[in-house]
Amino acid sequence: MKPSYANISVKPSFATSRLELSRQALEHNLAFIRRQLKPDVRYSSVVKGNAYGHGIEEFVPLAEACGVDHFSTFSADEAYRVKNCLSGPATLLIMGMIDREQMEWAISNQVEFYVFDLERLEHAREVAERIRRPARVHLELETGMNRTGFEPEQLPQLVEYCRTHSRALTLAGLCTHFAGAESISNFLRVKHQRKYFRRAKKWLEKQNARPECIHAACSAATIRHPDTHYDMVRIGILQYGFWPSPETRIEYLQKNQAEDKNPLRRVISWKSRVMDLKTVKAGEHIGYGTTYLANDPMKIATIPIGYAHGFSRSLSNQGRVLIRGRRVSVVGMVNMNVIMVDATHIQEVERGDEVVLIGHQDGKEISVASFSEFSSQVNYEMLTRLPLDIPRMTIE
Numbered sequence: 001m002k003p004s005y006a007n008i009s010v011k012p013s014f015a016t017s018r019l020e021l022s023r024q025a026l027e028h029n030l031a032f033i034r035r036q037l038k039p040d041v042r043y044s045s046v047v048k049g050n051a052y053g054h055g056i057e058e059f060v061p062l063a064e065a066c067g068v069d070h071f072s073t074f075s076a077d078e079a080y081r082v083k084n085c086l087s088g089p090a091t092l093l094i095m096g097m098i099d100r101e102q103m104e105w106a107i108s109n110q111v112e113f114y115v116f117d118l119e120r121l122e123h124a125r126e127v128a129e130r131i132r133r134p135a136r137v138h139l140e141l142e143t144g145m146n147r148t149g150f151e152p153e154q155l156p157q158l159v160e161y162c163r164t165h166s167r168a169l170t171l172a173g174l175c176t177h178f179a180g181a182e183s184i185s186n187f188l189r190v191k192h193q194r195k196y197f198r199r200a201k202k203w204l205e206k207q208n209a210r211p212e213c214i215h216a217a218c219s220a221a222t223i224r225h226p227d228t229h230y231d232m233v234r235i236g237i238l239q240y241g242f243w244p245s246p247e248t249r250i251e252y253l254q255k256n257q258a259e260d261k262n263p264l265r266r267v268i269s270w271k272s273r274v275m276d277l278k279t280v281k282a283g284e285h286i287g288y289g290t291t292y293l294a295n296d297p298m299k300i301a302t303i304p305i306g307y308a309h310g311f312s313r314s315l316s317n318q319g320r321v322l323i324r325g326r327r328v329s330v331v332g333m334v335n336m337n338v339i340m341v342d343a344t345h346i347q348e349v350e351r352g353d354e355v356v357l358i359g360h361q362d363g364k365e366i367s368v369a370s371f372s373e374f375s376s377q378v379n380y381e382m383l384t385r386l387p388l389d390i391p392r393m394t395i396e
């Protein structure tokens with residue numbers, strides 16, 4: 001049996017909802033982020049988690065069309081997908097999982113990757129020697145996140161190793177990751193991390209072993225700590241039009257006395273249609289169990305979206321959607337494939353009407369933040385739960 005995933009073939013028009021990616025919004029966000037950077041700082045677009053739910057196969061070509069030429073993923077499978085949908089030259093960087101078996105593919109395609117232990121470094125050297133192509137490695141440094149990374153004390157040994165095997169190993173980068181730069185409560189911890197990283201960089205420079213690209217900043221650090229930009233920033237959440245935290249946004253607005261209350265634009269919208277309409281008598285319960293009792297006669301619209309599509313169960317009796325420019329509430333439990341909403345006060349509502357789960361409709365908006373506050377998920381989690389099989393499309 002040949003294992004395969006994403007082997008689904010369905011006409012997109014058969015789906016019960018769709019995700020739209022706005023090119024204008026992405027261009028706007030990229031321009032905003034660029035304005036925070038010195039001109040020679042590289043921009044890496046972080047597309048792990050299926051491009052934060054936006055869909056690698058839709059988002060990457062769109063970003064490419066907007067001038068992005070560096071993409072960072074968590075794992076080799078994601079890098080493989082990115083590679084397959086690129087139309088021009090771009091650098092790919094795997095920041096997390098890559099196995100011995102995947103290294104040959106990565107090295108022969110000049111896909112760069114993090115190394116954070118000696119075993120991985122040795123594997124990279126072995127494979128590179130065997131296929132006679134240099135491995136472009138980024139040394140990840142442990143500075144206080146305590147997730148992955150070499151201890152700074154290991155640096156001399158690492159530099160020595162890379163020098164000895166300089167035909168097989170190219171020191172493409174030195175990097176680290178901050179443990180929660182989006183929150184002021186981590187200020188001290190991140191400050192120490194910045195210091196340790198700066199020291200390591202200086203030490204390498206003294207040894208004449210400066211890697212080609214030094215990078216540390218995610219979205220929050222890019223906004224809050226310009227001293228962490230170095231040669232490249234790795235931007236995820238901001239480019240999709242969301243702040244890493246409300247704090248980051250407020251701090252930015254205060255520091256810059258920005259007139260525009262939100263210099264970012266949401267790239268994604270999520271839309272479905274009314275599947276059915278019915279009236280319910282006063283005194284009846286709606287949906288599974290008894291969580292919702294109709295006090296008055298009600299008009300209920302059924303929407304073909306449920307927790308199987310990433311609409312969290314915790315939005316039961318809480319979520320809101322837009323129909324005919326009006327905000328209406330989810331009534332009863334979120335089911336696997338449907339939700340019911342209260343359409344009592346929308347006289348004109350008809351089967352087939354557009355339903356906005358995230359996005360704009362006639363001047364009203366449901367943002368992911370307001371949507372996910374209800375479900376106590378942060379933007380990151382809610383977005384990445386949007387399943388692979390919802391069709392994505394790019395709009396102007």
Ligand SMILES: *Cc1c(COP(=O)(O)O)cnc(C)c1O
Pocket residue numbers: 046048095177217218219220234235236237238244
């Ligand atoms: C996810 C991730 C980023 C991007 O984080 P954002 O907060 O979305 O900008 C950067 N670097 C690493 C190592 C990551 O895992």
